[in-house]
Amino acid sequence: MTSLAEIQKYWNANNIPQIWYSKKKPLSLPWFNELSKMRFGIYYPYLNHDAEFQDHYGEDILEIGCGAGTDSVEFAKYGANVTAVDLGEDQVAMTKLNMCLHDIESPNVFQADAENLPFPDNTFDYVYSFGVLHHTTDTQKAINEVFRVLKPDGHATIMLYARGWKHYIKRCFIHGLLKGRWAANNFSWQAVYNECSEVNGNSPMTRVYKARHLRRLFSQFPDVKFQKRRMGEFFEYKPYQTLMLPKSLQNITKLLDFESILGENWIIKAKKTEVIESGSLLDVIFNHY
Numbered sequence: 160m161t162s163l164a165e166i167q168k169y170w171n172a173n174n175i176p177q178i179w180y181s182k183k184k185p186l187s188l189p190w191f192n193e194l195s196k197m198r199f200g201i202y203y204p205y206l207n208h209d210a211e212f213q214d215h216y217g218e219d220i221l222e223i224g225c226g227a228g229t230d231s232v233e234f235a236k237y238g239a240n241v242t243a244v245d246l247g248e249d250q251v252a253m254t255k256l257n258m259c260l261h262d263i264e265s266p267n268v269f270q271a272d273a274e275n276l277p278f279p280d281n282t283f284d285y286v287y288s289f290g291v292l293h294h295t296t297d298t299q300k301a302i303n304e305v306f307r308v309l310k311p312d313g314h315a316t317i318m319l320y321a322r323g324w325k326h327y328i329k330r331c332f333i334h335g336l337l338k339g340r341w342a343a344n345n346f347s348w349q350a351v352y353n354e355c356s357e358v359n360g361n362s363p364m365t366r367v368y369k370a371r372h373l374r375r376l377f378s379q380f381p382d383v384k385f386q387k388r389r390m391g392e393f394f395e396y397k398p399y400q401t402l403m404l405p406k407s408l409q410n411i412t413k414l415l416d417f418e419s420i421l422g423e424n425w426i427i428k429a430k431k432t433e434v435i436e437s438g439s440l441l442d443v444i445f446n447h448y
């Protein structure tokens with residue numbers, strides 16, 4: 160059984176995602192700026208829309224697992240009251256520094272565990288967590304915490320790993336079968352996922368989900384929608400290098416919407432209270448004004 164202490168130890172300064180994106184002086188403002196440019200321009204462009212950075216002016220929002228702080232900075236730039244937590248002290252220090260260099264105060268950035276959030280019930284308008292909750296010991300407990308701390312009319316955006324192309328081709332076929340790591344790990348697929356899922360490998364815990372797993376994990380939320388993201392524009396390989404596909408191939412994968420079937424990230428939108436958003440065609444015909 161993986162412990163939170165192991166998880167905390169792994170996700171220290173050497174493994175904080177994104178720090179490979181820039182060759183500028185680490186922890187300088189140009190370095191942080193380049194991390195954001197690469198994250199929102201190349202590696203996760205879908206975040207510009209899906210994270211809802213611009214939609215929470217004046218609201219109380221919580222980021223769980225803030226890492227290098229790029230996303231908390233975006234929320235704060237657009238006027239949200241940001242609380243950000245991470246299990247690791249390096250991540251908290253990095254997020255505070257990133258905010259400070261962008262002239263944003265950070266009294267509400269501190270160490271905390273997603274599975275035991277130190278906030279009363281119904282505290283936040285919006286909870287955001289990107290690539291975090293599949294790494295904790297008890298993902299279900301952490302998602303229950305998201306539900307608890309949301310205000311009744313609040314909602315969450317959560318990214319969890321999906322079983323898309325990268326999962327089946329890279330993790331299962333190449334690493335698990337071709338390289339023989341499944342057999343070497345006593346035929347444990349979970350051990351294979353842990354071994355090869357992150358840039359530096361050997362994460363203490365990396366879960367990868369199918370749609371039916373999400374339905375169970377988020378069953379407490381009356382309104383949940385999810386879709387797969389991240390497919391087809393580039394491939395990353397070690398040491399942190401990126402092969403961009405030619406524009407014509409990128410356009411083909413977009414046109415055929417490979418992403419919704421083969422994407423490697425789930426973006427989950429979960430509302431604490433069900434909101435009826437659309438009527439029927441008959442409503443439109445008879446009640447249109």
Ligand SMILES: C[S@@+](CC[C@H](N)C(=O)[O-])C[C@H]1O[C@@H](n2cnc3c(N)ncnc32)[C@H](O)[C@@H]1O
Nearest residue numbers: 170176224225226245246247272273289291295
């Ligand atoms: C893959 S990183 C993602 C960081 C950031 N969200 C990003 O996208 O760059 C995972 C982060 O989750 C944090 N984390 C893992 N388990 C956690 C927990 N139980 N509570 C809070 N943070 C946790 C780690 O410390 C690490 O910073």
